Structures are given as structure tokens and as C-alpha cells.
Amino acid sequence: xxxxETEKMRQRKAQARQRIIDSxxxxxxxxxxxxxxxxxxxxxxxxxTGTIYRHFESREDLFAEIFRTATQREVDKVAEAxxxxxxxxxxxxxxxxxxxxRALRAPTMAWALxxxxxxxxxxxxRLLYRRAYAELFETAIREGIEDGSFxxxxxxxxxxxxxxxxxxxxxxxxxxxxxxxxxxxxxDKKRLVDTLLAFCLQGLxxxxx
Amino acid sequence: xxxxETEKMRQRKAQARQRIIDSxxxxxxxxxxxxxxxxxxxxxxxxxTGTIYRHFESREDLFAEIFRTATQREVDKVAEAxxxxxxxxxxxxxxxxxxxxRALRAPTMAWALxxxxxxxxxxxxRLLYRRAYAELFETAIREGIEDGSFxxxxxxxxxxxxxxxxxxxxxxxxxxxxxxxxxxxxxDKKRLVDTLLAFCLQGLxxxxx
Numbered sequence: 400x401x402x403x404e405t406e407k408m409r410q411r412k413a414q415a416r417q418r419i420i421d422s423x424x425x426x427x428x429x430x431x432x433x434x435x436x437x438x439x440x441x442x443x444x445x446x447x448t449g450t451i452y453r454h455f456e457s458r459e460d461l462f463a464e465i466f467r468t469a470t471q472r473e474v475d476k477v478a479e480a481x482x483x484x485x486x487x488x489x490x491x492x493x494x495x496x497x498x499x500x501r502a503l504r505a506p507t508m509a510w511a512l513x514x515x516x517x518x519x520x521x522x523x524x525r526l527l528y529r530r531a532y533a534e535l536f537e538t539a540i541r542e543g544i545e546d547g548s549f550x551x552x553x554x555x556x557x558x559x560x561x562x563x564x565x566x567x568x569x570x571x572x573x574x575x576x577x578x579x580x581x582x583x584x585x586x587d588k589k590r591l592v593d594t595l596l597a598f599c600l601q602g603l604x605x606x607x608x
Numbered sequence: 609x610x611x612x613e614t615e616k617m618r619q620r621k622a623q624a625r626q627r628i629i630d631s632x633x634x635x636x637x638x639x640x641x642x643x644x645x646x647x648x649x650x651x652x653x654x655x656x657t658g659t660i661y662r663h664f665e666s667r668e669d670l671f672a673e674i675f676r677t678a679t680q681r682e683v684d685k686v687a688e689a690x691x692x693x694x695x696x697x698x699x700x701x702x703x704x705x706x707x708x709x710r711a712l713r714a715p716t717m718a719w720a721l722x723x724x725x726x727x728x729x730x731x732x733x734r735l736l737y738r739r740a741y742a743e744l745f746e747t748a749i750r751e752g753i754e755d756g757s758f759x760x761x762x763x764x765x766x767x768x769x770x771x772x773x774x775x776x777x778x779x780x781x782x783x784x785x786x787x788x789x790x791x792x793x794x795x796d797k798k799r800l801v802d803t804l805l806a807f808c809l810q811g812l813x814x815x816x817x
Contacts, residue, residue, distance in 0.1 A: 433728070516731030519642070523725050526783075529776070550816065553803045559780060560773035560807045567738070567772025568765055574735075594762045597814075598769045602807040607759065607814025 416454045418444040423465050428508040431515045431575065432462055459520055466521055470512050470528045476501060478535055487543030488600070491536065495565060495599055498532075499592045502569050506583055510573040513566050529566070533558040540603065549603055561599050568595050625663045627653040632674050637717040640724045640784065641671055668729055675730055679721050679737045685710060687744055696752030697809070700745065704774060704808055707741075708801045711778050715792055719782040722775050738775070742767040749812065758812055770808050777804050 404412075422443035426435035437458055441448045455461040480494035502509035511517075517525070537558035543549035572583055572591065597608040613621075631652035635644035646667055650657045664670040689703040711718035720726075726734070746767035752758035781792055781800060806817040 514735065516728035516735070518728065519725035521725075522731075526723065526725070526779070529779075533776075552807075556777055556800070556803050557807055559777040560804065560811075563772030563774070563776025564769035564811070565772070567742075567775070568768040570735070570738075571768060591765070594765050595769065597761075598766055598811040601814040602769075602773070602811035605806075605810040605814070605816025 412454075415444070415446055415450065419446065419451055419454055419461070420464065420468070423461055424469065427462070427465055427469075427511050428505065431507060431511040432466075432517050432521070433515065435462070459518055462517075463521060463524060466512065466517075466524055469508060470524075473498070473501065473512065474528065474531050474535070477532065481535055481539050486546050486548045487539050488548035488604070491539040491543065491603075492596060492600060494535070494539065495561065495596055496592060498565060499569060499595060500588075502573060503583070503588050503592070506573045507575065509569065510575060514570045514574065529562050533562045536561050543603075550605060552603070557603055560602060564599055564602070565595060568598075621663075624653070624655055624659065628655065628660055628663055628670070629673065629677070632670055633678065636671070636674055636678075636720050637714065640716060640720040641675075641726050641730070642724065644671070668727055671726075672730060672733060675721065675726075675733055678717060679733075682707070682710065682721065683737065683740050683744070686741065690744055690748050695755050695757045696748050697757035697813070700748040700752065700812075701805060701809060703744070703748065704770065704805055705801060707774060708778060708804060709797075711782060712792070712797050712801070715782045716784065718778065719784060723779045723783065738771050742771045745770050752812075759814060761812070766812055769811060773808055773811070774804060777807075 419440065422440045423435060425443060426440055437448055437451060440461075441451055444451075451461065455464070477494045477498050480497045481490050483490055483493075485493070502513070512525075512528075533555075535558075537554045540549060540552070540554035540557055544551055544554065572586060600606075601608055628649065631649045632644060634652060635649055646657055646660060649670075650660055653660075660670065664673070686703045686707050689706045690699050692699055692702075694702070711722070721734075721737075742764075744767075746763045749758055749761070749763040749766055753760055753763065781795060809815075810817055
């Protein structure tokens with residue numbers, strides 16, 4: 400008789416997988432991808448190290464899953480902020496603000512997702528996600544040109560400028576290695592976000608904020 | 609008697625090293641870091657593969673040298689454009705234009721330096737160089753605030769917005785994998801650079817271009 404996985408076994412397997420993901424997530428959120436050691440993840444999840452490799456082909460595969468899930472969550476939050484009754488400029492401003500504020504509230508995770516030096520496999524995923532943000536912004540810019548809240552412009556190019564400006568200007572404040580998160584506690588986050596948004600919206604509108 | 613390297617031997621060693629660097633440079637410029645195989649570099653340089661490892665500890669070390677030399681050359685070109693008799697806004701515009709135009713003229717090398725997914729070691733270097741560009745721009749923005757060509761603003765933050773906007777908006781056009789260099793031949797490069805500069809300068813000045 401062929402071996403058959405019972406429903407209970409399937410459930411336990413799924414639960415172990417979820418515990419591994421949650422533990423890896425917590426490790427990345429507290430120290431970035433580089434410091435997320437498999438032994439520590441296994442310890443947190445309450446499984447043997449070998450068990451992790453029954454659920455994920457490699458450390459890289461596990462991290463790619465964390466990266467995708469965490470980034471998709473951020474993309475969804477931005478997409479959510481882009482919906483609503485306000486004009487396109489106001490919605491885009493709300494979305495950019497949400498992106499920046501969420502990053503500053505969870506700086507290590509944001510650094511891991513945006514700028515931590517990672518393996519080329521994750522870098523590839525990162526480039527795709529930056530494209531996903533740009534596409535969301537591009538749609539909003541087009542709507543803004545339509546509803547008169549933005550002057551006519553190359554929406555695609557402006558959207559990549561936004562992604563670049565916001566990601567790059569957060570890299571410094573978020574980086575645990577460069578300028579240091581030691582200083583993050585001391586900076587005026589509201590002022591940082593306001594200043595960043597002023598640059599972005601001036602870039603889009605050519606009107607002084 | 610201790611073995612002593614003669615002057616002639618030193619020269620030949622230095623020449624071999626330079627040929628290896630030139631060959632690696634040519635490989636990266638034509639296909640990025642990923643496609644720069646050591647065997648091909650050795651073939652181009654006319655040395656045995658093993659010889660490369662007498663000059664560089666590893667493939668990564670050789671690539672780090674190419675990365676540093678090539679990026680430093682670009683940083684120097686930008687710094688050069690920032691000097692001159694014009695007002696700070698005009699000099700900064702010239703520098704941003706030079707960065708973008710040089711990237712579009714050597715798109716594969718620019719992609720390799722700016723955005724190609726690479727090993728974490730090179731990623732670290734990349735973050736440092738982005739900081740170098742930001743510092744150059746920051747100085748020019750401060751000078752512009754001083755000479756009245758820019759309104760008062762957080763020069764440091766605006767400089768990182770510039771680096772991000774210009775790097776990110778070039779990633780698409782330059783990428784051999786994403787949108788593809790196949791399309792690079794078909795895009796209006798002058799219009800691309802003008803549009804990008806308009807966003808950047810509007811971001812800095814809040815005045816419609």
C-alpha cells in the first residue's frame with residue numbers, strides 16, 4: 400500500500416513551515432538578511448536545522464520567500480493608499496508618505512528590503528519590486544494629468560524618479576552600517592518625510608511647496 | 609642569497625596585471641559582471657587562468673577593482689562638470705546631464721555599475737559610491753542656496769533624491785534584462801535626459817521648467 404499523507408500530517412507540516420517563515424521574518428526584521436542565521440531561525444521555530452531544508456531548498460530560497468512576502472505587503476499598502484475619493488495628487492502624496500513612514504517605523508526590515516547588500520538572486524527580485532512600485536505611481540500620475548492635478552509629463556519616467564528619490568533618501572537614515580540607525584532615533588522623522596515629499600511633488604508639479 | 613625581483617620582472621608583472629584589468633574591463637563593459645568569465649578574461653589578456661589568481665586573490669577582488677576604477681572615473685567626470693564659472697544651478701545641471709549622457713553612451717557598463725545584481729561585496733562599494741555622488745551634489749546645492757539659484761532646502765536630503773532619481777530612471781533604459789537594451793536604440797535619448805533633468809531641477813527649485 401502506497402504511503403499516504405494524512406490530513407493531520409499535512410497540517411503539522413504546514414504549521415512547521417509557517418513557524419520557520421515567522422522566525423526567519425523576525426530575524427530579518429531585527430538584523431537584516433546577513434545576520435539571519437539558519438541555526439537561530441531553527442531555534443526560534445523550535446525545529447531542527449535539517450527540517451528547514453525539508454521545507455526550503457536553500458537558505459536563499461527561504462530568504463527569497465521572506466523578501467517577496469514582506470515586499471508584497473508593502474506594495475499592497477501603497478496600492479491601498481492610492482485608492483480613494485481624493486484627487487490623484489493627494490492620493491499619490493498619501494501613498495509616498497505611507498511608504499516612507501512605514502519604512503521609518505520598521506527601519507531594519509525596510510533596509511533589508513530596499514538596500515541591504517544581498518545575493519544577486521534577491522537583487523533580481525528587488526529590481527522587479529521597484530518596477531511594481533513605479534507602475535503604481537505611473538498610474539496615479541496619469542490619473543493626475545487627466546484630472547488636472549499634475550501638468551502633462553512623461554508619467555513613466557516621473558514614476559521611476561519617485562521610486563529612486565524615495566528609496567535613496569531613506570537609505571541613509573535606515574542603514575545600520577552607513578550613517579547608522581543610532582542616529583535614526585535623533586532625527587525628526589516628520590520633517591524628513593515632509594522634505595522628501597516636497598522634493599517629489601515639486602518634481603512632479605514644478606510648483607513650490 | 610635571497611631571491612630578488614629585478615626591475616624588468618617587476619615591469620612585466622605590472623604589465624600583465626594591467627592587461628588583466630583591461631581585459632576584465634572590456635568583458636564587463638560588453639556583458640556586465642555576470643558574464644565576465646575568468647577564462648575569457650585570461651584569454652583576452654593572453655595569460656593563463658592561474659596567472660590571474662597570482663595578481664588577484666579572487667574573481668571578486670578583480671571585479672571590485674574594476675568596479676572601483678570605473679566608478680571613480682565617473683565620479684571624477686561629474687566632479688569636473690561641477691567646477692566652472694557658471695552659477696551653481698547651471699553647474700549642477702551640467703553634472704547631472706553628463707552623468708546621464710555618459711551612462712546612455714556606455715549602457716552595459718553603466719548598468720553593471722549602477723544596478724546589475726552583484727555580490728554583496730560589490731553592493732557595499734556601490735552604496736559608498738552613491739554616497740560620493742550625493743556629497744558632490746550636496747556641495748553644489750549648498751552653493752546654489754548661497755548664490756541664490758536654489759531656494760533654501762535640506763541640501764543633504766535633496767542630494768540623495770537626485771542620486772536616486774537619476775540612477776533609478778536610468779535603470780529601465782539601461783537594463784539588458786528588464787525593459788531591455790533592444791529598446792535603448794529606439795528611445796530619444798536627448799528627450800529622456802531633458803525630462804529627467806526637468807524632474808530633478810523642479811524638485812530642487814519648485815519652478816516649472
